Amino acid sequence: xxxxxxxxxxxxxxxxxxxxxxxxxxxxxxxxxxxxxxxxxxxxxxxxxxxxxxxxxxxxxxxxxxxxxxxxxxxxxxxxxxxxxxxxxxxxxxxxxxxxxxxxxxxxxxxxxxxxxxxxxxxxxxxxxxxxxxxxxxxxxxxxxxxxxxxxxxxxxxxxxxxxxxxxxxxxxxxxxxxxxxxxxxxxxxxxxxxxxxxxxxxxxxxxxxxxxxxxxxxxxxxxxxxxxxxxxxxxxxx
Numbered sequence: 083x084x085x086x087x088x089x090x091x092x093x094x095x096x097x098x099x100x101x102x103x104x105x106x107x108x109x110x111x112x113x114x115x116x117x118x119x120x121x122x123x124x125x126x127x128x129x130x131x132x133x134x135x136x137x138x139x140x141x142x143x144x145x146x147x148x149x150x151x152x153x154x155x156x157x158x159x160x161x162x163x164x165x166x167x168x169x170x171x172x173x174x175x176x177x178x179x180x181x182x183x184x185x186x187x188x189x190x191x192x193x194x195x196x197x198x199x200x201x202x203x204x205x206x207x208x209x210x211x212x213x214x215x216x217x218x219x220x221x222x223x224x225x226x227x228x229x230x231x232x233x234x235x236x237x238x239x240x241x242x243x244x245x246x247x248x249x250x251x252x253x254x255x256x257x258x259x260x261x262x263x264x265x266x267x268x269x270x271x272x273x274x275x276x277x278x279x280x281x282x283x284x285x286x287x288x289x290x291x292x293x294x295x296x297x298x299x300x301x302x303x304x305x306x307x308x309x310x311x312x313x314x315x316x317x318x319x320x321x
Contacts, residue, residue: 087150090130091157100160116188116215118176121169130158138171170214178203181210181219188220189227200226200307208299208307225293226307230316232294240286240296241320248273248284253317261310267302291320 094100112122123141131154133139133147173181182202189196196202202223209222241249251273259265274284285301292313298304305313 087153090154092129093157093159095160095162097159116217116219117165117169118172118184118216121165121172124172125165125168129160130154138168166214173210173213173216173219176210178207178210181206181216184216185219185223188216189224192220192224194224194227196223196227199309204307208303212299225295230292230294232290232320236290236294236296237287237320240290242283242287244277244279245283245287248277248279249287249317249320251276252284252288253314256305256310256313256317261306263300263302263306266305267300270302287320288317291316 092100109122113119120141124138124144127139127141127144127148128137131148132152136143136147139147185206186196186202205223205226206219209219213219213222252269255269255273256266259269270281270284270288274281286296288301288305289296289298292304292308308316
């Protein structure tokens with residue numbers, strides 16, 4: 083005769099019983115929301131079961147460790163914040179080439195054409211430490227491939243009269259500078275030094291003009307990802 087075991091009831095984020103009418107989603111929704119399958123499997127395996135303090139483990143480890151003695155008798159609560167943390171962990175550990183293969187169809191679904199320059203893998207390598215799902219990675223990558231119009235309010239906030247002379251010097255400098263982050267970083271420091279400014283005074287308008295965002299990874303690394311001609315075009319429009 084088969085043996086049966088009852089797993090813990092699963093509650094939603096708000097502590098209510100999970101059901102079709104209360105927050106439950108299809109398994110494909112996790113794919114659409116940008117979760118890696120190994121992150122979802124890891125999270126579900128840990129929901130209502132434990133192996134000491136281990137939070138991150140492979141399916142091979144789970145299959146070796148699983149026993150009914152460690153099923154928790156009380157209801158388990160689904161914690162989206164914890165799932166996001168686990169997904170971010172797996173994204174950080176995942177090869178950039180695989181992530182590019184997962185992000186590219188998401189961009190194409192938005193009718194964004196991914197070109198060879200800048201490299202999608204390079205963009206992912208720079209941004210993957212900062213995000214928690216594949217859709218956020220697609221959001222970060224999209225600005226490198228589209229015709230961008232920065233938010234006027236954000237631009238007015240950061241492209242100040244004080245910053246414009248340093249920006250003009252930077253535009254002149256990038257026409258000849260070696261196209262790599264260290265050289266671009268040195269040029270930024272030279273421009274702000276010549277005008278007695280602090281780094282954010284030039285870095286912030288550069289971020290907004292190039293990506294439309296006020297928060298990015300290191301600005302010299304972001305600039306280096308773009309083709310030189312794209313940087314010149316986006317900056318010249320505001321100079």
